[in-house]
Amino acid sequence: MEFDLRWLLFALPAAFALGWLASKLDARQWKREQRDAPKAYFKGLNLLLNEQQDKAIDAFIEAVQNDPDTSELHFALGNLFRRRGEYERAVRVHQHLLARGDLPRAERDRAQHALAQDFFKAGLFDRAEEAYAALRGSAFENEAELALLSLFERSREWRKAVEVARHLEQAGTASFATRIAHYLCELALEALAREQIDEAKGLLQEARKAAPQAARAHVLTGQMLARRGHAEAAMAAYAELLALNPEAFNLVAKDYAEAALACGSGSAERALATLSAQYQRTPGLHLLGAIAKLEPAAAQQRQRLTEHLREQPSLSAARSLLAVSASKLSEEEAPLVGVALDRAARPLQRYRCAACGFEAQHYFWQCPGCLNWDTYPPRHVEEL
Numbered sequence: 001m002e003f004d005l006r007w008l009l010f011a012l013p014a015a016f017a018l019g020w021l022a023s024k025l026d027a028r029q030w031k032r033e034q035r036d037a038p039k040a041y042f043k044g045l046n047l048l049l050n051e052q053q054d055k056a057i058d059a060f061i062e063a064v065q066n067d068p069d070t071s072e073l074h075f076a077l078g079n080l081f082r083r084r085g086e087y088e089r090a091v092r093v094h095q096h097l098l099a100r101g102d103l104p105r106a107e108r109d110r111a112q113h114a115l116a117q118d119f120f121k122a123g124l125f126d127r128a129e130e131a132y133a134a135l136r137g138s139a140f141e142n143e144a145e146l147a148l149l150s151l152f153e154r155s156r157e158w159r160k161a162v163e164v165a166r167h168l169e170q171a172g173t174a175s176f177a178t179r180i181a182h183y184l185c186e187l188a189l190e191a192l193a194r195e196q197i198d199e200a201k202g203l204l205q206e207a208r209k210a211a212p213q214a215a216r217a218h219v220l221t222g223q224m225l226a227r228r229g230h231a232e233a234a235m236a237a238y239a240e241l242l243a244l245n246p247e248a249f250n251l252v253a254k255d256y257a258e259a260a261l262a263c264g265s266g267s268a269e270r271a272l273a274t275l276s277a278q279y280q281r282t283p284g285l286h287l288l289g290a291i292a293k294l295e296p297a298a299a300q301q302r303q304r305l306t307e308h309l310r311e312q313p314s315l316s317a318a319r320s321l322l323a324v325s326a327s328k329l330s331e332e333e334a335p336l337v338g339v340a341l342d343r344a345a346r347p348l349q350r351y352r353c354a355a356c357g358f359e360a361q362h363y364f365w366q367c368p369g370c371l372n373w374d375t376y377p378p379r380h381v382e383e384l
Contacts, residue, residue: 071097071107078114087122094118109138120147125155142173149179153371158183158190181211182365182373185220192224200224214374215241215248216365222252222259231262235271242274246282250378251363253278253290260294268294283308284383285316298324314382315345348382 078093097103097111116131128151135144145164152161162183165176184207191200204224207217222237238256242249249256253275260271272294279287288308292301305321319342350359353376358369360376367375377384 071100071103071111075110075114078118082114082118082121085121087118090118091115091122106139109135109140112138113140113144116144116147120151125151142168142171146173150371153366156186158186162187177211178214179373181207181214181217184210185216185365188217188220197224197228213244215245215251215378218244219248219252222255226255226259226262231259232267234259235263235267239274242278246278248378249278250284250286253286254293257290257293283312284379285314285320286379288317288320312383314348316349316380316382319345345382349380351376351379352381352384 074093074097078090078097081087081090081093094111094115098108098115103111112131112134116128116135119125119128119131129148132144132148132151135141138144145168149161149164149168152158152164162180165180165183168174169176169180184203188200188203188207191197191203201221201224204217204221207214208221211217218237218241222234222241225231225237226234235256238249238252238259241252242256257268257271257275260267272291275287275291275294279291285308288304291304295301301324302321305317305324309317309321350361351363352359353364353367353369353372355372355375356367356370358367359381360368363378364376366373
């Protein structure tokens, strides 16, 4: 049986027509999918801008289902879950991204960084540490080490914090000398709690060497020496602080006066001259209180407080003046006025963080509100 070549005249056009029709159908389907995915994406973005996060999540989930290979949609969805506090769902999204074998290295590092942030926000510090450590050598290494520094501060792992801060400093990120000094001071306090005095001394010496002008190491050194009965050495530590950081000396002015009294009259006279000279340079109630310990005569205290009120009026100074003055008030009235002044002055006798405004009765080296270091001026609110 011979093949009739005339069939080719019909078969070739038919095959061409079927191929053209199939390509048109595929193109329409592809265009529809591409049109639907951006529509869902932009819908989610619009809802997010209008602060309708629940509806935005639904729109992003729809977009991810329409186009499961688009990593940007996964990142948007995961970050949105994290912002809402749904850390478990954020972790699942970012772990799904990491499980993809076709993900480029840059996107994989980005997903790893996002996963570490999820663990950190969720308070899973052990898993966050592992996730951040996996970013060494990546484009996110610097951000990861800064996050690790914050993590170690929160978990009070001070030795690890020292290592990370030194590595960041060597990398040229910034100067971390003051923070390293704080970490060493924290380690010194832990050593003192264990009665390991020599270790504490060494750590405080290392802290002073790391940041000579940082106040905390000098303060802790003086207080440690004073508690152990070494009043002269404590005075020397406080005097060194006065030379390096006069403003911070307010924090230990009374301790300096007490150490001088423990040393004897000669030291007390020298300390009084030092405190008086410092008060002339930067008047303050902390210094007046220290001077009063060394020169407690009521008449002299009254004169100093009167002059201070003339230059720097404050409720605390007025209360102190009332306490040492020969008041014309009766024995019943004077305590009542004193209590009223105490209540009025108490809110002003606090320290205020310069970064976030958090106020506290006691001085903090690290703000409990914003967790920044050295943000508290060493003066009460009423003297700022």
